[in-house]
Amino acid sequence: MSVATATATAAVTATAVCEPTASREPVAEPTGREIPAPLPVLGCDVTVPLVTGGEVAYAALDYAASAPALRRVWDDVAAYAPCYGSVHRGAGYLSQLSTDLFENARGTVAAFLDCRDGDEVFFTRSTTDSLNLLAAALPADCHVFVFETEHHASLLPWRNARVTYLSAPRTPAEAVEILERALAGRDPHGPALVCVTGASNVTGELWPVRELAGAAHAHGARIVLDAAQLAPHHPVSVRDLDVDWVAFSGHKLYAPFGSGVLAGRADWPAEAEPYLAGGGASRSVSRRADGGVDVEWHTGAARHEAGSPNVIGAYAIASACRALTEEGFDRLVARERHLIDTVRAGLAEVPEVRVLSLFGDDAPRVGVLSFVVDGWNSSHFAAALSAEYGIGVRDGLFCAHPLVRTLLGGDPGAQGECGAPEAAPGEKSLNAVRVSFGAGTPDEHVERFVGAVRELVRDGAKWTYRTRDGRCVPAV
Numbered sequence: 001m002s003v004a005t006a007t008a009t010a011a012v013t014a015t016a017v018c019e020p021t022a023s024r025e026p027v028a029e030p031t032g033r034e035i036p037a038p039l040p041v042l043g044c045d046v047t048v049p050l051v052t053g054g055e056v057a058y059a060a061l062d063y064a065a066s067a068p069a070l071r072r073v074w075d076d077v078a079a080y081a082p083c084y085g086s087v088h089r090g091a092g093y094l095s096q097l098s099t100d101l102f103e104n105a106r107g108t109v110a111a112f113l114d115c116r117d118g119d120e121v122f123f124t125r126s127t128t129d130s131l132n133l134l135a136a137a138l139p140a141d142c143h144v145f146v147f148e149t150e151h152h153a154s155l156l157p158w159r160n161a162r163v164t165y166l167s168a169p170r171t172p173a174e175a176v177e178i179l180e181r182a183l184a185g186r187d188p189h190g191p192a193l194v195c196v197t198g199a200s201n202v203t204g205e206l207w208p209v210r211e212l213a214g215a216a217h218a219h220g221a222r223i224v225l226d227a228a229q230l231a232p233h234h235p236v237s238v239r240d241l242d243v244d245w246v247a248f249s250g251h252k253l254y255a256p257f258g259s260g261v262l263a264g265r266a267d268w269p270a271e272a273e274p275y276l277a278g279g280g281a282s283r284s285v286s287r288r289a290d291g292g293v294d295v296e297w298h299t300g301a302a303r304h305e306a307g308s309p310n311v312i313g314a315y316a317i318a319s320a321c322r323a324l325t326e327e328g329f330d331r332l333v334a335r336e337r338h339l340i341d342t343v344r345a346g347l348a349e350v351p352e353v354r355v356l357s358l359f360g361d362d363a364p365r366v367g368v369l370s371f372v373v374d375g376w377n378s379s380h381f382a383a384a385l386s387a388e389y390g391i392g393v394r395d396g397l398f399c400a401h402p403l404v405r406t407l408l409g410g411d412p413g414a415q416g417e418c419g420a421p422e423a424a425p426g427e428k429s430l431n432a433v434r435v436s437f438g439a440g441t442p443d444e445h446v447e448r449f450v451g452a453v454r455e456l457v458r459d460g461a462k463w464t465y466r467t468r469d470g471r472c473v474p475a476v
Contacts, residue, residue: 041440056390059445064436069256105318112321114237130247130262137272183219192221198230204368259313281306346450
């Protein structure tokens with residue numbers, strides 16, 4: 001019996017869920033090009049108070065941090081919730097049902113990523129957790145190569161390996177050249193791994209993943225793709241990109257729970273000690289005569305998934321994978337390109353705004369843009385967007401400190417606190433503002449954002465702000 005059938009009669013009501021006001025009918029641009037409608041997501045009708053009085057529908061433009069859950073994903077999870085059961089070792093019907101659902105989710109994710117025969121799908125807590133799992137599975141004496149432009153999730157896990165940090169490239173071709181030079185100088189007989197993002201969480205720019213994978217493999221290295229910012233926006237094919245592993249997070253893929261995926265080659269993880277020691281990872285445990293214990297560990301995904309897994313999180317990721325696949329990435333990309341064009345055209349009309357970029361204005365990107373505004377501290381600007389316009393963006397260094405400092409002309413090695421401003425309103429800061437959007441973003445949200453930027457730069461803030469606990473907030 002399928003989960004859908006088993007839960008069809010469950011009386012489940014998802015409370016406090018907002019129906020989207022945006023129509024699912026496509027709209028036409030003045031050029032006649034048809035723009036697909038946004039996907040229904042939660043929270044689109046949530047209203048927030050403004051410091052200037054009244055309320056407004058919240059414009060969630062921080063998708064790069066966490067995207068709102070798709071309504072379909074939420075409904076799937078709500079339908080399954082009454083049938084929740086512990087997986088793998090339960091004899092009861094709901095336990096068996098949940099086990100089938102959990103394991104079938106692996107197949108859905110594998111299909112979404114176009115995995116090869118023999119690839120494993122590991123469920124984790126996040127992209128960060130996925131890359132730490134892989135870091136724990138590296139062979140001895142592995143040499144890791146990673147660009148300074150990476151998110152900290154990709155930059156920092158390799159503490160037990162020899163790491164070469166590569167300087168920020170200024171073109172995609174230069175990225176390949178930098179990697180090839182670095183790999184050419186390594187010990188050709190030892191294991192090596194390249195870690196690279198698919199789309200920057202700061203600039204949104206797409207990286208030449210297939211070319212980097214070719215360079216890695218030509219020099220006997222493997223490659224892992226941080227697809228946290230790529231998978232929600234573009235199709236990710238392990239086969240076509242020729243990467244060895246892919247990592248991504250559910251909370252950026254329109255799934256509402258703390259779950260992630262590491263998918264790819266099975267050999268390194270199979271030969272490594274379990275990422276976590278405990279129930280589920282162990283096949284057999286017995287006492288020795290000397291008082292110790294002998295452990296036989298599982299093979300396959302179970303080896304690195306000790307403890308009771310996040311079944312609902314895995315199911316939510318699988319639901320999101322199905323929803324995006326069925327919508328079609330051609331339509332998703334077309335809609336996002338429309339939103340990107342709207343934002344970029346609007347920001348280009350404000351001379352005080354500088355959009356940050358590694359590869360140049362014409363570089364292809366996903367719906368992520370970071371910028372600075374002359375005369376404004378970025379935290380102050382973001383606070384005003386929220387308090388006066390009901391627009392949620394992000395300010396700071398975006399857990400990519402070396403990259404942001406490079407883009408802003410600061411010291412890439414300087415210290416900074418993730419997400420927190422370093423200066424009071426009006427003071428010089430090496431922080432930026434990031435706006436990000438995706439499949440569920442209505443046109444009105446980006447249009448309001450562009451208008452708000454224009455008004456704030458022209459007229460200034462309507463309210464007074466101060467720094468409290470490291471954040472810029474409205475003064476009361």
